[in-house]
Amino acid sequence: SNKSQPTNNSTGFPENWEKATVGQVIKKVSLSGKKVKKGEYESEGKLPVIDQGSSFIGGYTNDEELKIECELPVIVFGDHTKAIKYVDFDFVGGADGIKVIKSQEMYHPKLFYYFIRAISLPDRGYSRHFQFLEKAKIPIPPLTEQEQIVSEIERHLAVADEVETTIATGLKRASRLRQSILKHAFSGRLVSQDPHDEPASVLLEKIKDEKKQQPKGRKTIRTKSKAQDNDDYPLLARAGALEHRDNAIGGASLAELRGDESE
Numbered sequence: 723s724n725k726s727q728p729t730n731n732s733t734g735f736p737e738n739w740e741k742a743t744v745g746q747v748i749k750k751v752s753l754s755g756k757k758v759k760k761g762e763y764e765s766e767g768k769l770p771v772i773d774q775g776s777s778f779i780g781g782y783t784n785d786e787e788l789k790i791e792c793e794l795p796v797i798v799f800g801d802h803t804k805a806i807k808y809v810d811f812d813f814v815g816g817a818d819g820i821k822v823i824k825s826q827e828m829y830h831p832k833l834f835y836y837f838i839r840a841i842s843l844p845d846r847g848y849s850r851h852f853q854f855l856e857k858a859k860i861p862i863p864p865l866t867e868q869e870q871i872v873s874e875i876e877r878h879l880a881v882a883d884e885v886e887t888t889i890a891t892g893l894k895r896a897s898r899l900r901q902s903i904l905k906h907a908f909s910g911r912l913v914s915q916d917p918h919d920e921p922a923s924v925l926l927e928k929i930k931d932e933k934k935q936q937p938k939g940r941k942t943i944r945t946k947s948k949a950q951d952n953d954d955y956p957l958l959a960r961a962g963a964l965e966h967r968d969n970a971i972g973g974a975s976l977a978e979l980r981g982d983e984s985e
Contacts, residue, residue: 735861744838745856747829751796751822756788759817772809773816774800780816788814795831796824797838801852804843808835821852830868836875837861 735741758771763781769789773780795810801819808831815822825834841858843851863871906912 736863738864740862741859742862743856744841744858744860747826747834747860747862748823748856749826751790751792751824753790753815753820753822756790757815757817758783758785758788769812769814771816772798772807772813772820774798774803774805774819775816776803776805778807783814785814790815790822792822793824796822797835798822799852799855801850802848804845804851806835806839808832828862828865830865830872832872833863833868833875836872 758781760773760780762783763771764783765781767782767784768786769783770779771781771783772778789812794812795808798807798809798815799805799821801821803819825831837860838855838858841855841860843854843858846854903912
């Protein structure tokens with residue numbers, strides 16, 4: 723285990739690890755012009771198309787002559803997007819901006835994939851990034867340790883995936899609960915109702931009767947909203963709250979009652 727091994731302070735790696743640049747430990751796979759343009763992707767087909775997009779598989783094609791002939795597995799690198807994909811099945815390359823590389827024999831293929839994913843590359847927008855990957859430093863553990871490192875990486879990643887799934891499920895449940903609370907509040911089911919409360923329809927009828935008894939033609943200068951200056955504002959406010967509780971009101975609506983007093 724690397725935990726018991728001394729560390730080289732100049733590299734940060736265990737002393738029995740070598741170091742090199744990525745360019746020194748890879749073999750480049752020639753695509754020989756075998757590429758599929760994005761507009762020619764199919765939704766299904768015999769061969770998947772691996773490009774530099776965020777989705778692992780960009781599309782499909784039935785043209786078997788475009789299959790990349792190479793020893794698997796390989797790494798597909800997005801020269802513009804910096805996407806890194808581990809491919810261990812027959813595929814066709816997307817048209818633009820991919821580099822297909824393979825680690826040399828001193829590397830476990832999966833460990834090489836995990837290590838280059840850990841490399842921090844500069845962000846140059848839609849410029850080419852493979853030049854920076856080639857120059858990046860990478861450690862080379864002894865082959866006897868590499869399988870064990872891969873196992874440990876995948877064990878920890880499985881835990882991280884499980885945590886991510888749990889969080890995503892919790893967020894969905896929280897969203898549904900939030901909507902349920904608002905719906906219950908809107909329908910008057912969030913708090914217990916007092917059966918002795920006067921129905922909103924009765925309260926609105928009282929307001930309507932009071933308005934009929936007021937003198938016509940009286941003008942009032944208002945500096946606030948109509949409802950705030952009216953003497954019946956408290957009644958209107960209470961009626962508005964009860965209106966949702968009763969769902970349906972037989973009689974005048976609040977919109978009618980809040981209309982201008984002048985006729």
